[in-house]
Amino acid sequence: DAGITQSPRYKITETGRQVTLMCHxxxxxxxxxxxxxxxxHGLRLIYYSAAADITDKGEVPDGYVVSRSKTENFPLTLESATRSQTSVYFCASSSGTDGYTFGSGTRLTVV
Amino acid sequence: GESVGLHLPTLSVQEGDNSIINCAYSNSASDYFIWYKQESGKGPQFIIDIRSNMDKRQGQRVTVLLNKTVKHLSLQIAATQPGDSAVYFCAESAGAGSYQLTFGKGTKLSVIP
Structure with missing residues (x-):
């Protein structure tokens, strides 16, 4: 299906665990x-990417890692999850000339 | 720093009335503006956009007005319906021709049946 998809939709993880959120x-x-x-706080930018293999930090990058080996995928990894990273995470994409299209979000709870 | 903001954090409107949601921006170099709608439990959804060479743009039941003199953006929703209940965000380009957007914190629109 065409569009932007995020997975998982919901995730509960323990403090200190690594977790990866997917975006396609x-x-x-x-x-x-x-x-x-x-x-x-509204929407706060964590990381962004202008093309495959090009990534850059946003407003709140600490504790997160991203990669972009393929144009269509942009996974976000929490290397050692903390309770302060409990949040709703949105992935978005853009052609660069128009607005962003957002995914449905991943609700992450760190216990 | 420069940011996008909203005049009213909440707005309650009677069903059938028109709604007006306002947004102030401070970056005079911004040349592209967007309104997003976010329903509970969902991601932001594009509603309408406008570029700085225009002062008005209409969509289906929605109109965006841009006043560059006072750096003000508004979203008008005609004949507001219960399905319009959501949080509405304005966003501006980070600069002329920039692909990056800066988002406001949102206004919650509640439609009273």
């Missing part, structure tokens, strides 16, 4: 983004 888009958009959304 079918438009071959050059740009991809990871945001977290928390009450009172």
């Amino acid at each position: 888009q079918t438009w071959s958009h050059s740009y991809m983004f990871w945001y977290r959304q928390d009450l009172g």
Whole structure:
């Protein structure tokens, strides 16, 4: 199916564990983004990518790692999850000339 | 730093009335603006956009107005329906021609049946 998909939809993990959130888009958009959304903070940019193998830090990158070996995939890894990383995570993609298209989000709970 | 903000964090509107959601922006170099709608438990959804060479753009039941003089953006929803209840975000380009967007924190629209 065409679009942008995130998986898993929900995830509960323990403090200190590594967890990877997946994002896949079918438009071959050059740009991809990871945001977290928390009450009172709105959308905050974690990492973004302008093309395969090109990534850059956003506003809140600490504790996160990204990779972009293929244009269509942009996984986000929490290397050692902390409770402060409990949040809703949104992936988005863009052609660069128009707005972003967002995925449905992953609700992550770190216990 | 420069940011996108909203005048009203919450807005309650009677079903059938028109809604107006406002947004102030501060980056005079921004040349592209978007309104997103986010329903509970879902990702933000594109509603309508406008470029800085326009001051008005209409879609289906929605109109975006851009006033560059006072750096103000508004979203008008005609004949508001219960399905319009959501959080609405404005976003602006980080600069002229930039692919990066800066998002406001959102206004919650509640439609009273």
